[in-house]
Amino acid sequence: MRALLLLPLLFSSAQAADGMWPMDRLPIAPLTEHLGHAPTPVWIAKLQGAAVNLDGSSGSFVSPEGLVLTNHHVVSDCIDRLTSAQDDIATHGFVAGKRQDERPCPGQTARVLVGIDPVQIPAEGPARATALQKLEASCPKSEHCELVSLYGGAVQQRYRYLRFTDVRLVMAPETQAANFGGDDDNFAYPRFAFDFALLRIYHQGKPWKSPHWLRPAAKAPDLGDAVFVPGHPWRTERLLTLAQLQALRDAQMPTEIALAEHEQALLHRYARTGPEAARQALEPINALENGLKARRGELAALKDPEIWAAKAKEEALLRRRAESDEPWLRAEAAAKAQQRLIRELLLMRGPAGSALEDALALAALQMEGQRPSGQRLEAFDGAAVREWQEALAASRPFHPALELERLSGFIARAQAHLGASDPFVRALLAGHAEPQVAARHWLQNSQIGDATQRAAWTALPADRFATLSDPMIQLARSLHPLRRSVMAAYAREVTEPLRANADALARARWRVLGDGSPPDATGTLRLSFGRHAEVALGGVRQPWFTTLEGLWARADGFAGKPPFDLAPRLAALRKTLPGATVLNSINTADIIGGNSGSPAVNAQGDWVGVVFDGNLDSLAGRFAFDERGNRAVMVHRDAIRMALRQVYAGGHLAQEMGL
Known part of the structure; x- marks a missing residue:
């Protein structure tokens, strides 16, 4: 398989930071403002090479051994297929103590973008069919190729991927911890969810040695810090008539x-x-x-x-x-x-x-x-x-x-x-x-x-x-x-x-x-960016992060009745876990469905969390973006470290990730 090589075309148009930008069409002015310097090809290649498409959702390599960080709800179909009445990992969670304990996810695929080529494909008729056949036939044998249409089809490109079909479940919390609050808390903030999971990608029976992977940030983010989100937003329709x-x-x-x-x-x-x-x-x-x-x-x-x-x-x-x-x-x-x-x-x-x-x-x-x-x-x-x-x-x-x-x-x-x-x-x-x-x-x-x-x-x-x-x-x-x-x-x-x-x-x-605006999302790799920020809810300021203590309080406020019941494992550890641990946090990055599982990274390209949701205001993002209220919600780095080391017997995984 060929090494990743994709040099970006950086648009000089001074557009706002909102938008989901293709990796070959990044806006140089807003990115420079957020990074503090012009984005380098090395920085962009790192984010692109670490980003993983998981059947329409997102993830990222977080170790050189093919370990992928994503959301629990992204792997819920895998969990459902592996769960039975006798082995109910949805209810009890799962941690592979050794590599041989990692469980293959039936039907799960993973893709990593390695190249983008310009193409011209007719819009309809026999000529289109012929051109699509040629596009598929010319795809390198070790790669998977896909036609991508931007701006409704005005720009057409061939995206080349490495495609993996051996994807294994490594760790997942129980559903009640990952989905605390159920549908009541879905697309809401404040949130209190351990919505993360770990997969491992294998190639020819061995863990895939990705040339690009993300390290955890040495320092937790502060309010106002820049944040960058490489992921696979599924669909926006902001350019429709x-x-x-x-x-x-x-x-x-x-x-x-x-x-x-x-x-x-x-x-x-x-x-x-x-x-x-x-x-x-x-x-x-x-x-x-x-x-x-x-x-x-x-x-x-x-x-x-x-x-x-x-x-x-x-x-x-x-x-x-x-x-x-x-x-x-x-x-x-x-x-x-x-x-x-x-x-x-x-x-x-x-x-x-x-x-x-x-x-x-x-x-x-x-x-x-x-x-x-x-x-x-x-x-x-x-x-x-x-x-x-x-x-x-x-x-x-x-x-x-x-x-x-x-x-x-x-x-x-x-x-x-x-x-x-x-x-x-x-x-x-x-x-x-x-x-x-x-x-x-x-x-x-x-x-x-x-x-x-x-x-x-x-x-x-x-x-x-x-x-x-x-x-x-x-x-x-x-x-x-x-x-x-x-x-x-x-x-x-x-x-x-x-x-x-x-x-x-x-x-x-x-x-x-002008031609510097981002195209609508198409389920392909995009980069969004913003800042860690507070939000107002009904005119009342909300802090930009929640804590474990807040989880206890929300459960108590509903007398522990579903869907606000604590996972038994968490309830048993309530007196010993540090209540000040940051659990979830929000930022202004422009995200939508498909971004689930995207890493949130700092200016150095190190991950600070994993995006798992947006707030209610973000639902309008399919058609328009308003930074005043639109927020991406992520599981914080500190919550993942605490969960692995103190709750789920996943210390070996935390060590592999550098947490």
């Missing part, structure tokens, strides 16, 4: 919220049936509620009159000074199509992590694979095929009773929203009157929960796959043409026109505002 934002506000986001609320009620109802059911539903509930709270906050931001007025003012300025109004008119046409199609598209998606989602993916892989490359749905073409195959082959718990409830709920939702006469609903019901009876018909005698069987199905020739008698595969095969029709229409009327229009919109913006 008003018409596109309106489609999100009026159609897409309300539908997403309604569907999530239905699934939330279903999961909680199942969890109340008994302790084992509650254990099975814990990870799906936590993941769903995290996303649901974020979506509600984002929708509230789009309904905020001040934010909307600012967006309208900016667009009016751009359109007034543009050479033509055509780019906005084309965006409006695509947005109208989005409003018409998005509801049905969302209703046809299987619940995340469900057996139905697996079956639909299997059918899509096989049935799209019969088409020539370039005529397939993009989500099931090119490099995405291998990623789907690996994900489907990964082992994970299968709980028949939970799957029955989730599939029943999905059928009921589709029936309620699309109507009993809709072909999609008729296929789901299969002649049965009740969703639960239909769900039992499909799940009974299916092997969809067997990872070995799923892997075998992905490798079958298309003609043999078409003859499978497994009920869930038969269901998915009957649903795919119906789903494909809507997905293809969405690509044809929304995605492709917006991609083709991106260059004109971007150039109109650059003509008025």
